[in-house]
Amino acid sequence: MRGQNFFVTGGALQADADSYVPRAADRELLEALRNGEFCYVLTSRQMGKSSLMVRTAVALREQGSAVVILDLTAIGQNLDVEQWYFSMLCHVGEKLGLETEMENYWDANMRRAPLHRFMGALREVYLERKRKPLVMFVDEIDAVRSLRQFSADEFFAGIRECFNRRPEDPKLERLTFCLLGVATPSDLIRDERITPFNIGHAIELRDFDRAEANVLAGGLSPHRDTALLLLDRILW
């Protein structure tokens, strides 16, 4: 018998929740990130984006990667460019157990632009010291549209740069990004030459198909037949 909290609607499910329905997208995203591909998941709300992210993050960690989830709405909006990158770096540093090191790097490189301090810290502090590949999930990327004091275009350009420089800088093979949001790529960045979206792997989230949805039946009714009938009503 399942616990009474089988159904949780809205927001991320606990990584081991019974009611999480694995979809094709799960396998696809996990596979792509494990191969170091740059991925993005752009979809309408309530499509299971956060659950997909948490689930994938847990799986990656179990398989030996370091993962960081960076929620851009949680970073804030009315920040100047220095505060924005430094806030993100603090967050990343804390999750990786490198808070002081990251901050020292930041302080020692004040003459470089904030983006380069941020990316530099990932490379010089994390990749230099740690062996595990690092997957950065950047969630709620739509929030960049609300940044009032500067444009985040160069942030996206910086991500693209990370991928482009891999041939000459093999360390960057161990740094991968996954962007998630509800916008379309052209809403986030216009410039074709610097957008990372045309070099990334797009993951599509579709509605559950019948076989996938059968997982939910157990929570609808203890009687299998009744449950499947109920599910029929919901899906069709």
Add this chain to the structure above:
Amino acid sequence: VKHGVKLRLFNYYDGKVGQAASPSKLMTGGKAAMRVAKSTEAPSCTGLKVVLIYKRNVELDAVLLASLEAELTKRGCKVFVDRHLQVGLNWAREIEQAIREAEAIIPLLSPAAVGSEMLAFELEIADAAAQQQGGRPRLLPVRVNWEGPLPPNLTTMLDPIQYTLWRGPQDTDAVVAELAAALAKPTADAVRVSRALESPGGAMPLNSPYYIERPSDAELHAAIKRRDSIVLIEGARQVGKTSLLSRGLQRARKDGLKVACTDFQKLNADDLKSVESFFIALGAALANQLNLEKFPEDVWRPKSGPNQNFESYFRREVLPNVRGGLIWGLDEVDRLFTCPFGSEVFGLFRSWHNARSLDPEGPWHELSMVICYATEAHLFITDLNQSPFNVGTRVRLRDFSRLEVSRLNELHGQPLPAENLDAFMSLLGGQPYLVRRALHELIERGSSFEELLSIAATDEGPFADHLKRFLVLLSQNESALAFLRSLLAKTPVKDAKVFYRLRAAGLLKGETPSNATFRCDLYARYLRNHLQ
């Protein structure tokens, strides 16, 4: 509150009349006050829009109202007085617009007026407008021969503001002069009031014999016991959210958990000026309640953003001091829905929830947030996708059932005869505020249920303020009006979005638009009178 203005007493006199009267004489001495009125140095108020709000049918208030209207008009103010002559949609639109466009709102506060739900609502409109319009309109309260304490729902809006006292006609000139002086000055700096954010008052006392437990009580206790990371207590206004929250927290306290509670209604204008001042106030409130050594100011670094600062503060200073877990109640959170930085705050809370999903053993597993908000705010959130809480365990407060109403009736000594219970239920639908209001009406006035029924949906009845409030809200929303008109005319309604909003606002019930009905007959009757 945000537009809190300190009123100062000015002594006006022209050279011929002689020395300035002392403030006390200004307030009491008829003659000194006369001089003030005639002063040639009287500040100019030409063209300033002023709204007088008051409770009607109160004798003394009416006297003051009439003279203030006349005197301020004489000084060039454009005075708007809501005469409530014809309550209807146009009235509702007019009052809202007048408040939003005004330079200042002058509430006349008497014991009767401060108990009025309509007056409180008008103040809320002014409050919200001031938040969006940089402090305009200002509030310039006048006390009508009364200096008693304000009820809790008004204290945050009015307590930080000095008031003018009017004891009778002899004070009129002095009061007018004071108001005129305040009006003529450019918006003054908001009064700084430091106030600890404390546990919610207002709601039903923890030991109230009239508290009725509903299924939501058990749901909340279970969610807290499971230590869910975010628990949402949601419901329309006046259904008992705060009372439920305080009981949930009380239970947690008894179970040995650390508990803190923050009432967002108690945040003042300065606290809401920016996301930074907001987080600093929030952190300070926690530090106070939990007796923490460090306050946010002690560790705040301008180098990183406010959200990161608050998160660090919480992780380094709060969580380590609440080993074993913190249950943090946040009441009246809808206050943030209209704030420009609301989404950043909710984003941060959500990221803690997600961090806990990713890392169940991490620092955030110590924290459970119990968040209360009125779903009425959904009427104003244009993009429902932005609804801040798509995470967490929801505890919905339902109206009283027939059985619960009958128990409440017994607890009150059965003012409602048992044979009227069904009619009572269909009139009020078990809406907790209306039920309690009605029982009080039956007790205090000794009226019969038939009498109550006959005046219930009128603009003079005991529910008039509550009902007018809906009218004002609806007057701004054409699609909602169209929906309700079709519903009243029993023509099919389709617009699902509007339906869910009106249901969230507490006007309708039903699962889907096709089985939508009014939450109670009272609403249907009242709106039929005004919309058709």
